[in-house]
Amino acid sequence: MKLVVIVPLLLLLEVSGYAECRCFCQVTGDLDDCTCDVETIDRFNNDQLFPKLQSLLESDYFRFYKVNLNKPCPFWTASNECGLRDCAVQPCSPVSLTLIYQLSALLFVPSAETREALLDWNKYDDEAERFCVVDDEESPDSQYVDLLLNPERFTGYKGPEAWQIWNSIYEENCFNFVLFSPFLMTRTLFAARTFYSWLEGQCVEKRAFFRLVSGLHASINVHLSARYLLDDSWFQKKWGHNVSEFRQRFDSELTVGEGPKRLRNLYFLYLIELRALAKVLPFFQQSSFQLYTGRPEEDQKHKEQLLDILQLARSFPLHFDEASLFAGDEKEAAKLKEDIRLAFLNISRIMDCVGCFKCRLWGKLQTQGLGTALKILFSERQIEALPKSSNQRPSFQLSRQEIVSLFNAFGRISTSVRELKNFRVLLAEEQ
Numbered sequence: 001m002k003l004v005v006i007v008p009l010l011l012l013l014e015v016s017g018y019a020e021c022r023c024f025c026q027v028t029g030d031l032d033d034c035t036c037d038v039e040t041i042d043r044f045n046n047d048q049l050f051p052k053l054q055s056l057l058e059s060d061y062f063r064f065y066k067v068n069l070n071k072p073c074p075f076w077t078a079s080n081e082c083g084l085r086d087c088a089v090q091p092c093s094p095v096s097l098t099l100i101y102q103l104s105a106l107l108f109v110p111s112a113e114t115r116e117a118l119l120d121w122n123k124y125d126d127e128a129e130r131f132c133v134v135d136d137e138e139s140p141d142s143q144y145v146d147l148l149l150n151p152e153r154f155t156g157y158k159g160p161e162a163w164q165i166w167n168s169i170y171e172e173n174c175f176n177f178v179l180f181s182p183f184l185m186t187r188t189l190f191a192a193r194t195f196y197s198w199l200e201g202q203c204v205e206k207r208a209f210f211r212l213v214s215g216l217h218a219s220i221n222v223h224l225s226a227r228y229l230l231d232d233s234w235f236q237k238k239w240g241h242n243v244s245e246f247r248q249r250f251d252s253e254l255t256v257g258e259g260p261k262r263l264r265n266l267y268f269l270y271l272i273e274l275r276a277l278a279k280v281l282p283f284f285q286q287s288s289f290q291l292y293t294g295r296p297e298e299d300q301k302h303k304e305q306l307l308d309i310l311q312l313a314r315s316f317p318l319h320f321d322e323a324s325l326f327a328g329d330e331k332e333a334a335k336l337k338e339d340i341r342l343a344f345l346n347i348s349r350i351m352d353c354v355g356c357f358k359c360r361l362w363g364k365l366q367t368q369g370l371g372t373a374l375k376i377l378f379s380e381r382q383i384e385a386l387p388k389s390s391n392q393r394p395s396f397q398l399s400r401q402e403i404v405s406l407f408n409a410f411g412r413i414s415t416s417v418r419e420l421k422n423f424r425v426l427l428a429e430e431q
Contacts, residue, residue, distance in 0.1 A: 061292070071141070073352050
């Protein structure tokens with residue numbers, strides 16, 4: 001009789017009781033190619049950085065992002081009509097349009113000193129070696145979007161078109177990973193083991209590149225699972241955490257062991273972008289740099305808030321050491337760096353093939369943010385050589401578009417790490 005009771009109980013524990021472990025038991029300890037561990041990142045992000053960063057991103061300077069959502073897909077014929085209402089990007093409100101007008105006017109027609117600095121910005125931007133495609137802000141198709149009005153969440157965009165995007169990112173841009181697409185890896189354990197055995201034999205730069213792409217993919221999937229459309233009735237829309245969706249994407253048994261690796265790659269991505277924020281502090285400390293919105297007191301308060309966040313980022317005790325990248329033969333390192341730059345540039349172009357406009361918006365912003373982070377990491381000498389006077393040509397510069405994407409992209413990753421804490425609790429409650 002006891003055996004009859006125990007067997008169903010064990011089956012129940014296997015199905016639900018270990019759900020948390022199947023997603024998170026391997027998401028602990030030291031990260032690959034790093035001196036940092038998951039637990040240190042969790043404490044630092046959730047207790048210190050996340051609240052401050054979210055507050056900054058709600059300010060006018062960071063909530064408006066100028067983007068061209070009408071660029072054609074350069075790789076295949078793609079439909080620009082998603083057909084789902086949640087795919088649409090809502091236009092700015094009349095009040096927001098007034099703020100945008102002030103922002104545009106004051107950003108480009110401030111004092112004589114700032115106008116001179118902005119001219120230098122444009123010169124530098126034209127010559128910079130970018131890691132992502134930057135939309136032409138002067139194009140009539142480029143429009144300001146209120147990011148707070150268009151949050152990243154599940155829109156219903158899925159199926160062959162969505163899979164084609166990620167397949168193209170992995171198979172066409174990740175250094176001949178063609179036979180080892182993550183979509184194929186989830187089919188057999190043998191394929192997954194073959195891939196990771198092969199990956200560990202690659203140089204640290206190629207491993208890092210794959211983990212960045214995988215981490216970005218994981219972060220987006222966390223957002224979609226955390227802000228899922230749970231109820232869509234005629235009188236309300238309810239968005240919230242979908243535990244089943246999260247498990248489908250990250251449970252080790254449902255992903256042939258892939259899910260926890262994806263989450264570990266998310267933490268790796270966090271470290272890379274956090275390191276970029278720490279390195280770029282001297283640029284934002286320049287007295288000539290201001291967060292122009294036409295409200296001097298608020299602008300100064302937000303700059304102080306931004307500097308406080310960057311100082312906090314710099315204080316992180318276990319930063320990723322980018323000196324380990326491109327440290328071999330000078331010619332080989334230069335070629336490898338250029339290969340990675342071109343591959344990431346190609347990934348940013350693929351974002352114009354996304355059929356869902358809201359997904360395209362956040363895809364473009366997050367790839368540009370990561371591209372800006374990589375630009376910062378590989379511009380250490382230029383940042384160290386920043387001039388003391390605005391009369392000198394800047395050795396390093398960021399456009400407003402790059403600044404907004406950099407902080408919002410990291411805000412998305414920071415939110416993902418915070419949401420993992422919520423999913424741990426929700427999965428534990430299922431036991």
